[in-house]
Amino acid sequence: MKNTIRVERAILNISQAELAERVQVTRQTINAIELGKYSPSAVLAIKIARVFGKKMEDVFELEEGD
Amino acid sequence: MKNTIRVERAILNISQAELAERVQVTRQTINAIELGKYSPSAVLAIKIARVFGKKMEDVFELEEGD
DNA sequence: ACTTTAAGTAAAATATATTTTACACAATGG
DNA sequence: CCATTGTGTAAAATATATTTTACTTAAAGT
Numbered sequence: 001m002k003n004t005i006r007v008e009r010a011i012l013n014i015s016q017a018e019l020a021e022r023v024q025v026t027r028q029t030i031n032a033i034e035l036g037k038y039s040p041s042a043v044l045a046i047k048i049a050r051v052f053g054k055k056m057e058d059v060f061e062l063e064e065g066d
Numbered sequence: 067m068k069n070t071i072r073v074e075r076a077i078l079n080i081s082q083a084e085l086a087e088r089v090q091v092t093r094q095t096i097n098a099i100e101l102g103k104y105s106p107s108a109v110l111a112i113k114i115a116r117v118f119g120k121k122m123e124d125v126f127e128l129e130e131g132d
Numbered sequence: 133a134c135t136t137t138a139a140g141t142a143a144a145a146t147a148t149a150t151t152t153t154a155c156a157c158a159a160t161g162g
Numbered sequence: 163c164c165a166t167t168g169t170g171t172a173a174a175a176t177a178t179a180t181t182t183t184a185c186t187t188a189a190a191g192t
Contacts, residue, residue: 001108001109015137015138015139016138016139017137017138017139025180025181026180026181026182027138027139028140028141028180028181028182029179029180029181031139031140031141032141032179032180033179035140038178038179038180039107039108039109039178039179040107040108040179040180041105041106041107041108041148041149041179041180042067042105042106042107042108042110042111042122042126043067043105043128043132044108044179044180045108045111046122046123046126046128047128047132055121055122055123056108056112056121056122056123057112057121057122060108060112062109062112062113066109066113081167081168081169082168082169083167083168083169091150091151092150092151092152093168093169094150094151094152094170094171095149095150095151097169097170097171098149098150098171099149101170104148104149104150105148105149106149106150107149107150107178107179110149110150
């Protein structure tokens with residue numbers, strides 16, 4: 001599962017901590033997902049995409065092995 | 067997390083077992099998600115939506131408490 | 133130099149999703 | 163009747179996501 005969280009955060013100019021707060025998870029969770037260490041739940045993925053005003057699939061993309 | 071899996075299956079006329087096979091999970095997993103017993107991973111949610119030729123958010127919707 | 137902010141990381145604990153095996157029940161077609 | 167298909171369910175095991183606490187480093191500002 002690839003994602004464009006870093007770019008979207010840059011556009012909004014918000015930190016991992018602030019994104020975490022907005023979607024009600026910890027900063028470590030955002031960091032891990034942003035770095036591709038694991039993929040989020042569907043609920044969290046939708047919430048993150050919403051912060052960026054995008055559809056879930058415009059932020060998250062399947063990759064080989066998913 | 068609400069979903070329209072049952073309706074989409076009906077349109078395609080496929081069983082829970084066939085959907086499960088197409089997205090590479092067990093029939094019980096599809097059954098549980100379809101009945102709202104828990105919400106899927108982002109990866110699985112995208113795969114399911116793809117079977118129906120839809121965007122993830124057209125099949126899955128957040129609800130109170132998500 | 134000092135402090136603050138942002139990001140990366142890690143180990144242990146907890147929560148949640150998914151699998152496996154198995155049984156039950158209704159509907160249907162032979 | 164009998165076998166088959168589709169669905170609901172359940173308990174135990176395993177996998178994965180998320181939290182908590184805490185430490186490190188780099189960059190920026192004072």
